[in-house]
Amino acid sequence: MRRKKLMAVAAAIGLLTAACSSSSGTTGASKGNGSGTDVVTISNEQGQTWPCQFNPFNPSNNAESLGIIYEPLVFVNALKDAAETPMLASSYTWGADKKSIVFTIRAGVKWSDGQPMSADDVAFTFNLMKKNTALDLYALWTGDVLDSVTAAGNQVTMNFKVPAQPYFYYFADQVGIVPQHIWSTGEPAAKPDTWADVNPIGTGPYVVNPCKPTNIQYTKNPTYWQAGLPKISKVEYPAYTDNGPANLDLATGKAQWGSQFIPGIDKFYVAKDPANNHYWFPPVTNVALFPNLDAKHVTSNLAIRQALAYAIDKQEVSKIGESGYQPAASQTGIVLPTFTTYLDSTTATTYGYPDATTKPDIAKATRYLASAGYSPAKPLKLTVITVSGYTDWDASLQEIKQEIAPIGIDLTVSDLAQQAYDDKLYKGDFDLAYYGEAGGPTPYYELREILYSKNSAPIGTDASTNYERYSNPAVDALFDQYAGADSATQISIIKQIEGYMLKDIPIIPTTESVDWFQYSTKNLNGWPTKDNPFAQPSAFNVPDIEQVLLHLQSK
Secondary structure, eight states: OOOOOTTTOOOBBBBOOBOOOOSSOOOSGGGOOOOSTTEEEEEOOOSSOOOOOOOTTOTTTGGGTBTTTBOOSEEEETTTTTEEEESSEEEEEEOTTSSEEEEEEOTTOBOTTSOBOOHHHHHHHHHHHHHSGGGOTTOTTTTTOEEEEEEETTEEEEEESSOOGGGHIIIIISOOOOOHHHHTSHHHHHOTTTOOOSSOOOSSSEEEEEEETTEEEEEEOTTOSSTTOOSOOEEEEEOOSSHHHHHHHHHHTSOSEEOBOOTTHHHHTGGGSTTTEEEOOOEEEEEEEEEOOSTTSGGGOHHHHHHHHHHOOHHHIIIIIHTTSSOBOOTTOOOTTTTGGGOOHHHHHHHTOOOSSOOOOHHHHHHHHHHTTOBTTBOEEEEEEEETTOHHHHHHHHHHHHHHGGGTEEEEEEEEOHHHHHHHHHHTOOSEEEEOOOOOSSHHHHHHHHHOGGGOOOTTSOOSSOTTOOOOHHHHHHHHHHTTSOHHHHHHHHHHHHHHHHHHOSSEEEEEEEOOOEEEOSSEEOOOOSSOOOSOOSTTSTTHHHHHHHHOEEO
16 A cells, blocks of 8 residues: 555655556455445555554554544645644644644543543653654654643643644644553553554544454444444455455445556446446655665765656656556656646756656766766666555556666666565665655645655664655755745745755656545445545545545445
8 A cells, every 4th residue: 555654654654555466366355345335345455464553653554543543633634725624622722923832622532442532642642752753753853843742621732943833734633642541551651663552542433343464344433522423334444465356346346445556447447337436536746766865875876866867758657657647747846736836837947857748858867877987888777666566656667667778777676565665665775765755735745754854864764754865954944944934935935945856856756646546436425526625535545534434424
């Protein structure tokens, strides 16, 4: 699964879509068939079986727990002008200078074990992140954003070192609140970043009941605080290791909610039940080559990155790898047309990197690679890591491999199981990684995940984002200025950051990542649509998955 990045994540979510696989093998995933009218089965190929771990601070596992089990304070809809839905916080008030915020915590909420949830749990969660920096996935403490978090009565006060409105999406939407009575003792207290959390206790609409390597079954949380919700009594989440069975389950109706690439979708999926089988793919972020920028890696050489950036035909990658569903990306990192307001088209045109309208400059790419000492006679050997089973990514990378071979780059594609891939990605153990960050309501969020140095870490240590290990004080300063700026200045800052994307080539965007989303209306209503985008629609998006499930109901 290409999860919404919560190391993102990593985001991550991590961030970040599931792909199509033609390899053999499945885990018996189709057995969870969601045949009841108040049951939904998710088809989202992961490339591995479930580890049955639900730690909301572990980006390898938290896509199965954030929202659906561990809820945020406020849901922020990245697809609809950052529209807000109060969750565990019933309301909030900013300080005049946006350097403080007071949340009023909702009354009457219980944890799934029956104990009451309180403001103390909220303050505990954030201070746990301060105490254990590995949990601080968005650099709220380590990035000198948060100064203190305290609880008094039913209110939680957050004080910040800087104007913090742009960080609202991170601390209000992306942090799942955990119960102090569970996490303050024993193993979760001693090792909160690695604790498996196999029987999670949350406030969300569902509980795990049970989890097996082949399937996660979620059932209604009997103590859920929203009266009458959820209306769907059971969620089946099979572990697909192969996209063939996953797609077949969608086409035959055994699964109702898809989150993956389907080649020839109109014929393979829609035509099977034209009245009920639908899809919608909103563009939200980028898929990119992440070059390792550590000085010990050859990809830290700017000329090599420039050669790659000029040689890749992104239009062909879109066409061959993604059937045209994911548009060719811009080297600026700006997703179009979603964030057109933020694009500095003049500077982008000056550099002339390939995009949706510009073809590669092979002569320029060859010159840059030659300046680094490589050529077809003396090729540069590189390996790119990707996730096993993501065959749209595999097809894209095979196209890239063919495109860069003539200039003198010999690319090996290394397909890895999700956990092995995550480990290499987070620790910086790669030449190139194929990946997409989670992003957010404006380009600021994705660019900050990619470029802000405080999100990264030394090679061999898990980074929260910025896996390529980019570090530029000038860029960090721009991100730091963004928080206190007015809207016009914020747009100007993003345009300046685009200049560094073009100048430094920290990553090479190839296509604009979309939310893969297939859905059946045969037995269920309430799905998000282009006309009603109340949440990002893919099942791998968190905490959006909760909002989708809360809207669903049996016909």
